[in-house]
Amino acid sequence: MPTPFTFINAAMSIDGKISTRQRRQVRISGDVDFERMDELRASSDAVMVGIGTVLADDPSLTVKSDERRAKRLAKGLDENPVRIVVDSKARIPTNADIFRKGAGKIIIAVSESAAFDRVESLRKKAMVIMAGGNQVDLPELLSILDEMGIHRLMVEGGAGLNWGLVKNGLVDEIYSFIGNLIIGGGTAPTLIDGEGFDEANMPTCSLISAEKMEGGVLLKWKLKNA
Numbered sequence: 001m002p003t004p005f006t007f008i009n010a011a012m013s014i015d016g017k018i019s020t021r022q023r024r025q026v027r028i029s030g031d032v033d034f035e036r037m038d039e040l041r042a043s044s045d046a047v048m049v050g051i052g053t054v055l056a057d058d059p060s061l062t063v064k065s066d067e068r069r070a071k072r073l074a075k076g077l078d079e080n081p082v083r084i085v086v087d088s089k090a091r092i093p094t095n096a097d098i099f100r101k102g103a104g105k106i107i108i109a110v111s112e113s114a115a116f117d118r119v120e121s122l123r124k125k126a127m128v129i130m131a132g133g134n135q136v137d138l139p140e141l142l143s144i145l146d147e148m149g150i151h152r153l154m155v156e157g158g159a160g161l162n163w164g165l166v167k168n169g170l171v172d173e174i175y176s177f178i179g180n181l182i183i184g185g186g187t188a189p190t191l192i193d194g195e196g197f198d199e200a201n202m203p204t205c206s207l208i209s210a211e212k213m214e215g216g217v218l219l220k221w222k223l224k225n226a
């Protein structure tokens with residue numbers, strides 16, 4: 001089944017953490033990296049995050065630049081890409097910023113384990129896609145998205161969703177900005193968490209580019225099996 005071209009974009013510390021041990025957001029990127037991220041959002045059909053990121057950071061996932069939103073409108077697109085939250089148990093608060101800020105389509109992907117009344121209240125706010133039994137079935141979700149015309153998918157974390165996608169071989173490229181700080185903490189989320197790969201199954205990548213940026217470095221990787 002075809003799936004979209006899917007890339008993860010994230011910012012991490014020197015030691016590979018993407019937030020603090022309390023899951024508090026850290027400003028790792030500088031203005032240049034935030035502009036690059038905004039351009040990636042504007043050029044994508046959809047932007048996806050996990051429910052952990054929504055509960056921790058309450059992102060709006062909107063395109064921030066007026067000019068980029070205007071360019072999308074001029075092309076006949078919505079001003080924001082489709083915003084997608086992977087939320088097996090339909091835990092997203094109905095007053096989350098994603099519902100309150102920015103125009104455009106919103107998709108909440110849930111599983112059969114989500115409570116019926118939660119799903120019904122979300123249907124008033126967004127399109128709901130049900131895929132999977134206990135957890136969202138990511139291969140099924142991505143093939144549904146592809147059928148819907150979403151062919152370029154930007155994933156903005158967090159650590160658990162990144163793992164689920166990489167584990168299932170659904171990621172084509174990973175872009176990570178490594179900022180010049182150390183967060184530390186054995187329980188702080190890293191770029192990819194989950195249970196981890198056995199040595200025999202670890203995916204390998206080829207380096208697309210390495211660029212010095214704002215005291216840090218932007219690495220772009222292509223997954224070899226993609």
Ligand SMILES: NC(=O)C1=CN([C@@H]2O[C@H](COP(=O)(O)OP(=O)(O)OC[C@H]3O[C@@H](n4cnc5c(N)ncnc54)[C@H](O)[C@@H]3O)[C@@H](O)[C@H]2O)C=CC1
Pocket residue numbers: 009010011012018019020023024025026028049050051052053054056057086087088089135136137138156157158159160161162163164165189193
């Ligand atoms: N520095 C950066 O670039 C970014 C940092 N973050 C940070 O990441 C942290 C959130 O990461 P996590 O807690 O790991 O949450 P997450 O955003 O990765 O969401 C994980 C949740 O997604 C749901 N899910 C449903 N189906 C799944 C599947 N098949 N596979 C995996 N997950 C599935 C599960 O409920 C799971 O707990 C926050 O602290 C946030 O600040 C998030 C985005 C970007």
Ligand SMILES: Nc1nc(O)c(N)c(N[C@@H]2O[C@H](COP(=O)(O)O)[C@@H](O)[C@H]2O)n1
Pocket residue numbers: 009010011025026027028029030037049053057058059060061062156157
């Ligand atoms: N790329 C990047 N750099 C950082 O330094 C960050 N702290 C984050 N965090 C993620 O950015 C998203 C913010 O979205 P909105 O501005 O609310 O649209 C959110 O997903 C954070 O986790 N990213």
